[in-house]
Amino acid sequence: MTTQTPTDTAGDLATEQLKVTAEIRELDLLIESTQTEVNRLKAREDTTKARVEEVRANPGNFQREEIFGATDEHATAISRRMTMEGQLGALQGKRKLLDRTRVLLSAAQQQVHESSSSLALPTGTAPVIDESRLLQAVVDTQEEERKRIARQVHDGPAQAMANVVLQSEISERLFDVDPQRSRTELASLRQMVNKTLQELRGFIFELRPMILDDLGLVPTMRRYVQTLIDKHGVRIDFSSTGRDRRLPSDDEVAIFRLIQDSLVERIEKATAKDLVLGMTWKDVALEILLQTDGKDLPPDGELQSGLRRSERLDLLHGESTHETRADGTVVLNVRVPIRTAPTLIT
Numbered sequence: 001m002t003t004q005t006p007t008d009t010a011g012d013l014a015t016e017q018l019k020v021t022a023e024i025r026e027l028d029l030l031i032e033s034t035q036t037e038v039n040r041l042k043a044r045e046d047t048t049k050a051r052v053e054e055v056r057a058n059p060g061n062f063q064r065e066e067i068f069g070a071t072d073e074h075a076t077a078i079s080r081r082m083t084m085e086g087q088l089g090a091l092q093g094k095r096k097l098l099d100r101t102r103v104l105l106s107a108a109q110q111q112v113h114e115s116s117s118s119l120a121l122p123t124g125t126a127p128v129i130d131e132s133r134l135l136q137a138v139v140d141t142q143e144e145e146r147k148r149i150a151r152q153v154h155d156g157p158a159q160a161m162a163n164v165v166l167q168s169e170i171s172e173r174l175f176d177v178d179p180q181r182s183r184t185e186l187a188s189l190r191q192m193v194n195k196t197l198q199e200l201r202g203f204i205f206e207l208r209p210m211i212l213d214d215l216g217l218v219p220t221m222r223r224y225v226q227t228l229i230d231k232h233g234v235r236i237d238f239s240s241t242g243r244d245r246r247l248p249s250d251d252e253v254a255i256f257r258l259i260q261d262s263l264v265e266r267i268e269k270a271t272a273k274d275l276v277l278g279m280t281w282k283d284v285a286l287e288i289l290l291q292t293d294g295k296d297l298p299p300d301g302e303l304q305s306g307l308r309r310s311e312r313l314d315l316l317h318g319e320s321t322h323e324t325r326a327d328g329t330v331v332l333n334v335r336v337p338i339r340t341a342p343t344l345i346t
Contacts, residue, residue, distance in 0.1 A: 017105045020098055027095045034088045041081035048074040052166065059170045060177065067170060068188070071163050090304070160196040167192055202227060209256070217252050218244045218279065221259065225277065232267050235274050242281030248339050251316065255286070255336060258312045261303035262290055262332060268304075270294035270330070281338075288334040296324045 051070045055062050062070075171185040205211075205227060212220040218240045225238045247255070259277070266272040272294030280287040299322035300310050313320055318336035325331065 013105055013109045017102060017109070020102050020105065024095065024098050024102070027091060027098065031088065031091050031095060034084065034091060038081065038084050038088055041077065041084055045074070045077040045081050048077045052163075056166055056169065059173055064181070064184070071166065075160065075163060087304075091302075094302075094307075160199060164189065164192055164196060202231070206260075212252055212256055213249070216244070216246050217255060220256060221277070221279070224256075224260065225263075228263060228267065234267055234272065236263075237276045238278075240279040240281070244279070244281050251336075251339055254312065254316050255288075258309070258316070258334070259288065259290075261307070261312070262309065264304045265297065265301070266290070266292045266294055266330070270297050272330075284338055286336045286338055288332075288336070290332040290334075292330050293328060294330065296328075296330060 048070070052074045055067050055070045059067065167185065167189045171182050171189055174182040174185060205224070209220050209224065211223060221240070222238060225236045228234060229236055246252075263275070263277070266275060270292065272292040274293045276289070276291040278289040280289070300308050302308055303312075309320060313334070313336075316336045318334060320332060320334045323331045323333075
């Protein structure tokens, strides 16, 4: 077994710090361009909001199509800005974590340097890293995610409900003036409420699918695949073979997020329309196949969650291969070792 000397360790730390610094520069460029897009979308949202307020103040001066058009444009503007802000929040969260990682690497380098110059480390001893700093980095990342979720709830479901209130006020004002038109508006309001409820359920499912805790991976994936089909109008052929079973909760969440991020990446970034997702359960491993059309993307680019696929796989001790065939089909194969979920003894 080969052991590292303090000099080797210092060299490895320096290499990692260079990688982190390069990734920070890349993230800064992405954050800058994403912030510019957020500002543009916010300006568009303000314009559509002013139009909605104008319609709200004088509903009798506008046709039904104009009223619905104004509210729909405002809702679309909010949705686009919210999506882009979610991406910005994920980038900023990762930027903060990388900053703390760089500080930890610098501290470890300094410790190795001081130890090697004053007292040699025993063979096989790794430099001590301040665990409190690492814990703080994790906490900060969690807080960034909470802020992003709170923003999405405020700008998504909350704004949708505000539009429902607006529509109800319009219907109320029309009731005495034009009862027939008022009934038409109320029917449209009912449809809007149903749509908002479905969007809220979808938001909750993407945030944390409760079915995952209750029934496990396969039923959750069937439900999620149908959600993507309904939302994006794509074709997804999903199958699960072998004896599926419950895994430790952390593993189930990590595998679901890995598949979720990969599907969203192919649909939203690669504009894939035809996808095949297969899960093959074996005795000691779960094999996942994702085969799609669409554009070719970097095999380990940043996913929707802000993590890279390799980082997701590191958490699961898994591995993957990426292939682009001659006909343009993109194939991702993932293999994750299976840990059995603990059972209660009664």
